[in-house]
Amino acid sequence: MSIEQRRHPRLNTFGRFDIRAHFQHKGQKFDHASVVSLSKSGAFLALPQRDLTWFSANDLIGNMSFTLHQxxxxxxxxxxxxxxxxxxxxxxxxGCGVEFTHLNLGDAEKIAEFVNANLADTDLNP
Structure with missing residues (x-):
């Protein structure tokens, strides 16, 4: 996906923040996905190669949360x-590119505030 297609600025978190995603998918619990990039509408989650076989485009992920105090x-x-x-x-x-669903506007804005506050040092945004 090119930057022109992105709806919201994204933050490169890899090596800068240790944010983990916890979620459920196909009856399995995943607690070790690293958040590599983050925007108010989605994230890229790094996963071990052995886990990638569980995922396909359009799969739904449930009970997602982040280790982000905000x-x-x-x-x-x-x-x-x-x-x-x-x-x-x-x-x-x-890993997987994930679009957030069932995220209320207030919580999406909390993510946006975190992203925008930390964008100054990233090269993912023009």
Whole structure:
């Protein structure tokens, strides 16, 4: 997805913030997904290669939360937009692009405030 297609600014969190996503998908609990980038409408979640086989575009994710103090107690859903699976032996990050669902406007604004407050040092936005 190009920057022109993005609806909201996104923050590169990789190496800057240790934000983890916790969620349920197909009856499995995932507690180890790293949030690589974040916007008020979605995130890229890095997952181990062995877990990527569980995910496909349009899959729904439930009971999602982040280890971000601004969102303590906030639980929402998501929809997998794409899955990035690097070839075997490739050490690039694999994971899922997720669009948030069932996130109320107030909580979306909390995410936007966090993103906007930390955008100054990132190169993901023109």
């Amino acid at each position: 969102l303590d107690g906030v639980v929402f859903g998501g929809r997998v937009v794409y899955v990035l699976t690097p070839p075997e032996g490739d050490d690039r990050l694999g």
